[in-house]
Amino acid sequence: MTQKKVDDDELVALFPGEPITHDNAEHYRGRLRRELLVNRCDNCGSWHQPPKPICPECWSTSITPTPVDGAGAIFMAIFLHQGPLADGVDYSTPYPVVTVDLTSQPGIRFTSTVVGSPNEDITIGAPVVLDWITRGAVPFPVFRLATKDQAL
Ligand SMILES: [Zn+2]
Numbered sequence: 001m002t003q004k005k006v007d008d009d010e011l012v013a014l015f016p017g018e019p020i021t022h023d024n025a026e027h028y029r030g031r032l033r034r035e036l037l038v039n040r041c042d043n044c045g046s047w048h049q050p051p052k053p054i055c056p057e058c059w060s061t062s063i064t065p066t067p068v069d070g071a072g073a074i075f076m077a078i079f080l081h082q083g084p085l086a087d088g089v090d091y092s093t094p095y096p097v098v099t100v101d102l103t104s105q106p107g108i109r110f111t112s113t114v115v116g117s118p119n120e121d122i123t124i125g126a127p128v129v130l131d132w133i134t135r136g137a138v139p140f141p142v143f144r145l146a147t148k149d150q151a152l
Contacts, residue, residue, distance in 0.1 A: 023051045026065040034132045034139045037065040047105040070130025072100040117145045
């Protein structure tokens with residue numbers, strides 16, 4: 001992507017069907033740069049997700065969408081046999097959906113899929129790293145099971 005800031009109309013056009021709001025627009029702009037963003041309070045330093053305009057801890061309105069590495073451990077996994085049609089989604093396998101506890105942001109979880117591994121290897125507690133695929137025409141954050149070196 002270019003350095004030019006994507007305006008709101010362009011952003012909505014790039015993510016058709018996504019619920020883009022004033023509160024999460026920067027997070028979608030981050031996805032275009034392959035950056036996973038989580039809101040962090042400038043006043044007390046707490047992280048919160050999903051993005052809100054006010055810190056739930058101290059009520060500060062000074063919030064910064066901040067890049068995170070996305071590494072963590074699988075907290076919950078479900079396997080969908082049916083669902084809405086989506087680019088690159090195959091329910092016949094079935095399609096894994098995981099919620100991951102982010103290691104560097106305690107208490108923050110992020111939900112996506114796991115790529116590159118058979119479903120039987122996707123287990124609770126398994127360490128994962130963030131990766132990016134292209135879905136539609138835009139980057140989409142996904143997880144991969146961590147290798148032994150990454151999990152240390
Ligand atoms: Zn705060």
